[in-house]
Amino acid sequence: MASLDRIRTDGFRRWYERQLIDCHAWLVSWFLGLIVLVSGIEVAGGGAGSRSSGALLALGGLAVTWYSWKRYHLLLEIAERLGEQAVCPKCEAYGKFKVLSSGPAPLPDGGDPSLENHGGGLWLHVECRKCGGEWTLK
Ligand SMILES: [Zn+2]
Structure with a gap:
């Protein structure tokens, strides 16, 4: 999972790009799962011997x-929410900021409790690299 700490280390634009790649990889795996599900239903209808293996596959x-x-859905929701607020209110520069402080703190394993909880409670206090303006993304 793309940790929110990557915003601090790699910058918002790279994090956002990475977040979209990750979430679309999940979309691809959703589609593959759908193929397996439909295949399982097809196999289960084949006969008595294949019923249990088909059900397991499904x-x-x-x-x-x-x-x-x-x-x-979770990764896309968070990327969209932060992406909408990544514009500097003073100079309107997009995604050009450094993180001054953030919360809640990431977990030791790199996971983010706020990501697991649909972004609840997540906030980033940032400073524009262009004009020095400060604002909070939540
Ligand atoms: Zn600015």
């Missing part, structure tokens, strides 16, 4: 589809 596909859709 369940696996369903799990991948469900989880992938959830991750895709």
Whole structure:
């Protein structure tokens, strides 16, 4: 997962780009999960011997589809929300800021509790690299 700490280290634009790549990779895995799900249903209808293996395949596909859709939606939602607020209120420069402070703090394993919680409670206090203006993304 693209950690919010990458905004601080790589800059917002790179983080945003990476976030969109990650979330579309989840969309691809959602689609592959859908193919497995439909294949499982097809196999399950083949006969008595293939019923249990088809059902297992369909369940696996369903799990991948469900989880992938959830991750895709979550990552896209956070990227869009922060992307909408990444414009400097003074000079209107997009994504050209450095993070002064942020919260809540990332987990030791690099995961973000705020990302896991649909971005709830997430905030970044930033300073524009162009004009020095400060604002908060939440
Ligand atoms: Zn500015």
